[in-house]
Each structure stands twice: as C-alpha cells, then as structure tokens.
Amino acid sequence: MSSFDIGSVSFDDLASEVFSRCVNAIEQSRLQDVPDEALGQMYGGILRIFAEKAQAGCMPKPFGRNSGVTATDVVIGCSAMLNSANLAVFELAAWQAVSRLGIPAEQLKAEQRSRHDIHQ
Secondary structure, three states: OOOOEEOOEEHHHHHHHHHHHHHHHHHOOOHHHOOHHHHHHHHHHHHHHHHHHHHOOOOOOOOOOOOOOOHHHHHHHHHHHHHHOOOOHHHHHHHHHHHOOOOOHHHHHHHHHHHHHHOO
16 A cells, blocks of 8 residues: 655555644544644545545545544534534435435445345
C-alpha cells in the first residue's frame, strides 16, 4: 500500500499521530486542549476526502482499525453534520435512495440480483 506524503510525514503517520492525540485528550479528560476550530478543520478535510473517494467508486470504511467509535459517537457526529449543513434526516434518506452512494457494494449487487430475478 502506498502512502501519501505531506512534507516529510506520511499520511499514515500523520493519521496515527492525530488519532493518538485525540485518544489521549479523551482518556486524560483534556478536551479543552483540542480547539473547536482545529477539530472542525480536520473533520471537514477528512469528510471531503471520504466523499470524493465514495463518488469516485471507492467506498472506504469510515473507521480504521481499533478506532473505538461507538453507535452513540456516530449518531452525535451525524446529527452535528446534518445540522451544520441544514439538512434533515428525511433529506438524507431521500438523497441516499436516489444516489445509492454509501451503500456497500455487496448490498447493491444483492439488490440487482433480486430485481433481475423479479423481472424474469
């Protein structure tokens, strides 16, 4: 696997460093050490890369190894993103139904097979 370099630091190393710092801030109850603006900047950049990859046909897993992300974390993050973009859950559901982006390839193939079987 190739690694994108940012200056002298690989993207993989940078991701590991940021993740480690986030976990340490949580475990040491030092959330104030992570400025909201910096957090939003990272979140936005990561989200944009993720969306570009998805639109290009590559659907990466949103959480890496040992991320520890919980269902509560996902709901809080999704709610914040929807609110920030002034979107309702209904709009998200409608968009996903039309675009089919974000649906795992295995599920799409199963749906295609099912539709094919119905039409025969």
